[in-house]
Amino acid sequence: MNDIGTQQAHQPVSRDTGEPDAPDLVACVRAATTAPSLHNSQPWRFRITPFEVDVYADPRRRLDVLDPTGRELLISVGAAVFTLRLAIRGAGYLSDLKLFPDATEPDLVARVSVRRPMAPTPAAEALIAAIPHRHTNRWPFARSVVPADAVERLADAARREGAVLTVANPVSRNAILGLSQEADRALRAKGRYRAELARWTSPHAGRRDGVPVTAIGPWDALEMLPIRDFGLLQPQLDRPAAQFEPYPTIMVLSTDGDTRRHWVNAGQALQRVLLTATWLNLATTPISQPVEVPGIRRLLSDGGAGKWAQIVLRVGYGRPATGTPRRPLAEVLVPDGSEQP
Ligand SMILES: Cc1cc2nc3c(=O)[nH]c(=O)nc-3n(C[C@H](O)[C@H](O)[C@H](O)COP(=O)(O)O)c2cc1C
Numbered sequence: 001m002n003d004i005g006t007q008q009a010h011q012p013v014s015r016d017t018g019e020p021d022a023p024d025l026v027a028c029v030r031a032a033t034t035a036p037s038l039h040n041s042q043p044w045r046f047r048i049t050p051f052e053v054d055v056y057a058d059p060r061r062r063l064d065v066l067d068p069t070g071r072e073l074l075i076s077v078g079a080a081v082f083t084l085r086l087a088i089r090g091a092g093y094l095s096d097l098k099l100f101p102d103a104t105e106p107d108l109v110a111r112v113s114v115r116r117p118m119a120p121t122p123a124a125e126a127l128i129a130a131i132p133h134r135h136t137n138r139w140p141f142a143r144s145v146v147p148a149d150a151v152e153r154l155a156d157a158a159r160r161e162g163a164v165l166t167v168a169n170p171v172s173r174n175a176i177l178g179l180s181q182e183a184d185r186a187l188r189a190k191g192r193y194r195a196e197l198a199r200w201t202s203p204h205a206g207r208r209d210g211v212p213v214t215a216i217g218p219w220d221a222l223e224m225l226p227i228r229d230f231g232l233l234q235p236q237l238d239r240p241a242a243q244f245e246p247y248p249t250i251m252v253l254s255t256d257g258d259t260r261r262h263w264v265n266a267g268q269a270l271q272r273v274l275l276t277a278t279w280l281n282l283a284t285t286p287i288s289q290p291v292e293v294p295g296i297r298r299l300l301s302d303g304g305a306g307k308w309a310q311i312v313l314r315v316g317y318g319r320p321a322t323g324t325p326r327r328p329l330a331e332v333l334v335p336d337g338s339e340q341p
Pocket of ligand 1: 034035036037038039040041072073075076079134135136137138210211215227228285286287288289311322323324
């Protein structure tokens with residue numbers, strides 16, 4: 001059992017103690033939907049039964065140009081799965097996790113089953129408290145260094161979910177930033193990339209997905225940092241120019257394989273790292289352009305040594321970022337007993 005209480009034992013929830021014997025799984029799913037996702041695509045669906053939540057990938061929300069294999073879709077779903085497990089723990093229950101529990105249903109990514117009641121640990125409570133405060137931050141960060149013990153806590157968070165988080169030294173940082181800029185330029189040159197970006201950034205009334213103007217952040221006056229420019233196709237926006245930190249702290253999250261299961265675990269690790277960072281008052285920006293261009297992703301990986309780069313992160317101290325919208329629960333809940341979504 002790890003510290004958020006996902007266990008392998010198959011002990012049923014007590015149904016005869018007179019105590020409330022099931023957490024509010026609707027509330028837990030609502031927490032799960034706050035997870036980060038590529039372009040805020042929210043590519044997930046959930047089916048709740050009294051003691052289980054099935055988490056499905058929603059392939060209709062995959063980004064065909066950026067993510068043809070669905071790798072980032074499954075990272076996003078993995079982040080939601082981790083948040084769901086954490087929310088169940090916060091409600092005072094242990095849970096079981098099975099990835100891809102039914103070979104006949106490839107979109108059924110995870111089954112999270114509620115087990116017996118157990119009060120959350122202080123560490124789990126700290127992560128739970130961070131859930132509503134975690135937001136992607138595309139603003140300049142302070143020039144101050146991220147302390148070594150904070151870096152170690154983030155690396156430990158990744159390890160606990162089966163991934164590896166490596167902090168770049170000055171030489172590799174410059175190399176990663178250079179590769180990220182190269183990837184960003186290659187992507188921006190593609191009309192299909194820009195068309196896809198336009199679909200996920202065009203504001204329209206009542207929109208509950210995509211990246212809103214309020215989350216785009218200022219324009220990097222020196223064009224040093226390869227933060228994805230979600231304002232690329234909105235020249236009418238009056239964005240301030242800002243100077244970003246010259247020596248950002250850059251980390252790479254990797255897994256020891258590159259299967260669908262590894263992608264889900266990368267997402268779980270990503271969310272655990274992001275929530276740990278939030279708890280430590282650290283701001284974070286995922287940077288995924290370098291892992292979206294296969295040739296550049298290979299340079300960040302070492303397949304022979306079993307190391308596959310899944311995402312790059314920028315970490316530092318920044319002004320608080322604001323949240324982004326989420327679709328209403330009715331859109332992501334699959335009625336129990338209905339056909340597969
Ligand atoms: C797999 C994945 C890739 C992402 N890539 C980027 C990226 O390249 N640049 C960026 O600014 N944000 C990136 N994000 C962050 C999302 O844009 C963000 O999670 C989403 O817009 C929701 O906003 P929130 O994180 O503030 O809740 C990524 C998130 C995930 C899960």
